[in-house]
Amino acid sequence: MMHLQLIGLAAAIAVVSRLLSHPVPLDCSWQTRWHRALTAFVVPPLLLLATAVSIITMGADSAYLWEGRLSFALSTGFLALAGGLWAYLVWLALKTQRELQRYPVQSIQTGAATVTGRVMDVPAVFSAQVGLWSSDLIVSQGLLGHLDEAHLAAVFAHEAGHAHYRDTFWFFWLGGLRRLTCWLPYTEDLWQELLLLREVRADQWAARSVDTLVLAESLLSVITAPLMTTEAICAGFSCAAPHSRLAQRVDALLADRPDRASDKLGSPWQWTAIALALTPLLAIPFHH
Structure with a gap:
């Protein structure tokens, strides 16, 4: 019975934590918004995964045979679903990369700099980083003909970011968490916030290397429908977030004192929340 109660408690904490952490305050800095949204998005799924791993490792509860088997089956099914989901996403990512490899790698001149990327011979205006750990720059012929060198340099600087x-x-892994826990409250809202x-x-x-006004003009110029059907391994200049949020990006660029994103992986309270989500694993050594 203890294992079944542990599953119920973890699910309840995951739901309540989402309800308490949403919406993310909009009057704080962009960096703070990022950390809060990421924590609210990641911690509940991690708690559920850690609980499932701990129950499977401890085995079925022999004291309560029926409940023990049920909790073991639920945990096994949840982890099998997670493994199958990410296996499918890996297959989809590899398939997308193979399809893109048929496009030639070209050197693109942007003023004084030269950028290397794969050029798709399509009229749509599009650019994105596509891949996993090492991503490739993918641009369309329509983009190259649509923007001048200064605005192209701004777009490529964004992709370099x-x-x-x-x-x-x-975001490949975050996208998996999104699909795995789509039933949790505000999963889609937090996902769109993170995008x-x-x-x-x-x-x-x-904005560290190009003029912010030129970058804002480029953003306004290339708003278009995405070419990529999968967002799991694609980070595009104009199509990752809903168009209704364009004003927020432009405002952030043109702010008198832009809140520059730092290279920090997270704040202390963020790591504390993640550590608490993994606490079910601590029960494994004390299980009899």
Whole structure:
């Protein structure tokens, strides 16, 4: 019975923590919004996964045969679902990368700098980083003909921000958590918030090397429908967040004192919350 109660307690904590952490305050800094949204999104699924792992490791509760088997079956099913989901996403990512490899790698001149990327011979205006840990720059011929060199440099600086933060890799795993726990409250709202903040962070990275006004003009110029059907390994300049949030990105760029994104992985309270989510694993050594 103890294991079944542990599952119920973990699910209740996951739901309540989501309810208490949403909505993310909009009057704080972009960096604080990022940490709060990421913590609210990641901690509940981690608690559920850690609980499932601990129950499977401890085995079925022999004192309560029926309840022990039920809790073991629920935990096994949840982890099997998670493993199957990420296996599917890996297959989808590899398939997408193979399809993109048929496009040639070209050197693109943007003023004084030269950028290397794969060019898709399509008229749509599009650019993105696609891949996992090591992502490739993918641009369309339509983008190259749509923008001049200065605005192209701004777009490529934004994409360099995605590459610097390894956004395609981290959002691959976050996207899996999104699908795995879509039944939790506010999963989709937090996901859209993270996509927006990811783009703001890449904008702010680009603003270190290009003019913010030029970057804002580029953003306004290339709003278009995405070409990529999978967002798991794609970080695009204009299509990752809903168009209704365009104003927030432009405002962040044109702010008198832009809140620059830092390279810190997280704040102390964020790591504390993650550590608390993993506490079910501590019960394993004390199980009899």
